Structure formats: C-alpha cells, structure tokens
Amino acid sequence: MDAALADIDLANPDSYVGGVPVRWFERLRHEAPVSWHPEAAPNRGFWAVTRYDDLTQVHMDWHTFSSETGAVALEELDAEQLHARKTMLETDPPRHTELRRICSSRFSARGVGRYEDFIRDVARGVLDRALPLEEFDFVGEISRELPIRFLCSIFTVPQDDAPKLIRWGDQMIANQDPELSAAQVDAVDTEDYRLLPFRSPAALEVWSYADRQRELRATEPADDVIQALSVAQSEGTLSEADYHNYFSLLMIAGNETTRHTISAGMLALIEHPDQRRLLTERPELIPGATEEILRWATPVLHFRRTATRDVELRGARIRARDKVVTWYISANRDETVFPDPNAFDVTRSPNEHVTFGPGGPHFCLGAHLARLETTILFQELLPRLDGIELSGPVERIRSNFVNGIKRMPVRVSTT
C-alpha cells in the first residue's frame, strides 16, 4: 500500500466522528479493494473488503469465511470469550439454522405485518408529542423513541421500561463513546467484563431483566419472543448463556440500528429538500425511498468473518485465521453497482443495497421490521411537515462499528 493509503485508519473510532470517510473507501475500492490493515497489539490486523461483489462472495461462502471461528467484530476474542458471548451471529450452519429458527417466523413479513396498525399508532403518538415542541432534538424525541416501543410490544414488556432498555442498549453498542458508555472499551480497563457482550457491564442488567421476564411467563405464558426463547431453553436448544445472549442480541440489534436509519433519513431529507418535496407530493414513493434511506444510512459499518483456509480474494492472499472485515458502508457506494453513488435519490431503482447484509445465512433477521418502521414513520411525518431545518450541529457517535447520529437539533413548522 502507498503512504497515503497506509494513513487510512479504519479501526480508529475517531475516524468516523466527523462523518463517514467516504473518500477513503472510494480510494480503497479503486486502488486496494481487499487490503491489509495492521492493528495495535494484541490484535494483528485485518483484511478490509470494500467492493460490493467481494463482500457478497465472503458472506455467501460461510465455509471459507466463518462466523463461528472468530468474533464478528474487530475485537479479537479468546476461546472462553467466544463461548461465553456466542449468539446466532457467531455461529455457522447447522447450529446457526437451529438458533435462527426459534423466532424467525415472528420476524417474517407476515409476522411483523401484524404490528402495522400498532406501529402506526405509536408513530402518531410520538409525533403528536414531538412536533408541537417546534424546536427539539430529533434523535431524542423521535428516532430514539420509536424502535424501542415497537420492540417492547413484540416482546410484550411494559412500555414504561423503554427508557432503561434504551440506556442499556446505548451503553453496550456505543461502547467506544465516552458520553454514552462509562465502560469505554478503548479508554478504561474493561478486563472484568471480558466475558460480557460488547465487554459492557450493562449486559448484566439486560440479563437480569431477561430473567425476570422469563419468570413472569412461567406463570402467565405469552405469545411472544421471550416465550419462544424460554420454550427453546426448556427443550434443551438453548443454554442459560444462549438465552441471555439471544435476548440481548434482539434488544440491541432491533433498537439502535433502526434509530440511526430514521435519523440519517431525516438528515438526508433536510439536506435534499427537493427529495423531501417529491415524497410529500408523491407519498406512494415512500416505500422505495426507505431503500435509499437504508443505503444512505448504513447504520452497521462492517461485520467480520474469519478465514478457515488460505484463499485468494481479488488477488489478495488471505491466510487461514485472518480476520476478513466486510464494509457495508463502502459496498453501498460501489460505483459499479450504484450509478452516481454519492447522490441521494429516493427514486433509485434498482437499489440492491447491503445494509442488512447481501443475503446468506446471517441476512438481518429484523429487515422486515426495520423497513416497516422506517416507512411508516416517514408516511406519518412528511405530510405533517411544512418546514424542517437544523437548529444546531449534528453530533455523531464515536464508533468504528455503528454509524449513528447522537444528537440532531431541528426546528420544524407543521402544516
């Protein structure tokens, strides 16, 4: 790699605070599409896969690029940590299939379709409270509220629990951001938490919450995800650790990511008023616009696989046990797949983004839910908005994993 390319520091969470470094990814796609990035010890480094086709190949070939033999993020885990923190994300078929089957039907298009009216009601309620404020933080009042309330309903837990679930989720997933997490992984000693998901003590609170919910269902069964997990545990498919990790995965994966999609979508529509006008005039375009919002937002920057054998990918000689990191954020701007990729175009078609993964066994379980939530929110919001502008600086989460907006002050006028 030449000197300028060698300066590209994808692992540093600070690289993303000012916005995704799109020019870096552009250079990598063109000049070094599969490139080696050294990391500070004890990590060795990783391969960065930046082109759409290569990312797809890695995700489809799970025999060669395993989720089971290493972690699925940059952090390197020893065998004990891997075992303690395992979710369906860190398994390959056939165990993966067994885990996913436990609640896949609840997240199918039909499974989440049952919640459409409820989601619409929640969206209206949140907007009824937020919009009259006229000047407010869009993340705090709207994006943060919605996904967790939908999850509370799917989990049939009290809506009043939403604030603490949000707090725990933030602490876990935004574990590189000092404002959101006291146990900032790259600044304080988190050795005591090495066996917990995201090395975060907040996981213990999520687990005890999961225990309490399971107890409640022992006396009063419910037709929900927690019941399904608890049945799977009593049948021996899930261990106690599996139950905890499954619960945390759903709570976190379903909350943060959709929140960041909604915030990023709103920001894109503020920055592209012609696109907002188009959707207000032609609301039938909103479901298609959701796809462009998802591509634009790409809330998960990357996931990782581990090579099980020596293999060549676009000329790069990957060795067994190397970390292979697939950058969705880059594939979603691959100019060979998306004409004019840096344009935000709500009518873009086709729009085969990889925001939920490119397919393969780990394709996002919550994709239908996330799409439905995003579409409904903008269907409800846009007709009510006469004007919307930023009223202060947009602040982003410090993270090399999640692409998220922390604060977005807005001023609105309503119709």
Ligand code: HEM
């Ligand atoms: C816009 C919102 C969302 C985004 C961007 C997103 C993104 C992703 C990505 C990139 C993956 C990995 C795909 C792969 O490795 O190929 C994934 C997996 C997963 N997502 Fe989502 N997700 C979102 C919403 C949700 C929701 C609402 C839930 C449901 C509670 C959810 C649950 C999961 C689960 C359980 C997995 C693991 C699937 C597996 O390993 O088989 N996600 N998601």
